[in-house]
Amino acid sequence: MRQTELISSGDFLGWSLGLLVVLLIFMVCVWAMKLLQRHSVHDNDRLRIVSGLSLGMRERLVLVQAGKKQLILGVTPSRIDMLCLLEGEDCLQKLTNESLPENSFAYKLKQVMKGKDHA
Numbered sequence: 001m002r003q004t005e006l007i008s009s010g011d012f013l014g015w016s017l018g019l020l021v022v023l024l025i026f027m028v029c030v031w032a033m034k035l036l037q038r039h040s041v042h043d044n045d046r047l048r049i050v051s052g053l054s055l056g057m058r059e060r061l062v063l064v065q066a067g068k069k070q071l072i073l074g075v076t077p078s079r080i081d082m083l084c085l086l087e088g089e090d091c092l093q094k095l096t097n098e099s100l101p102e103n104s105f106a107y108k109l110k111q112v113m114k115g116k117d118h119a
Contacts (some may be wrong), residue, residue, distance in 0.1 A: 033044070050092070053113050063092060072109075 044074040050062040050070065060075040061083075070091045084105075086092060092106045 046067075048065045049062060050065050050108070054059045055061055057075050062073045062075055064071045064073060068087065068091075070086040071082055072086070074081040074083050086105075097116075
């Protein structure tokens, strides 16, 4: 009895060619995404996380810089709430505790974060 081939050489060549085409399309898509990201992001349009504080096992307080604005966000597993929007002079800077005026929002926020709420 003669054994039949499980996979013919024509089938193997077709599958290999198909795999190469799919990989080539994937590589082109990755290259295009990198190119688009590089051109769409400008320095003044960036979003960045300035600071974050864990409030519990799954809750966080996050300070996000968006251009010239800062947002204080409350983050939980099920939602994100904007707690405060800071613009211009109200923006929190990386200041030491000594340079913060006692009536400023930044000072009060730091005291609340430390658990020393005197307000």
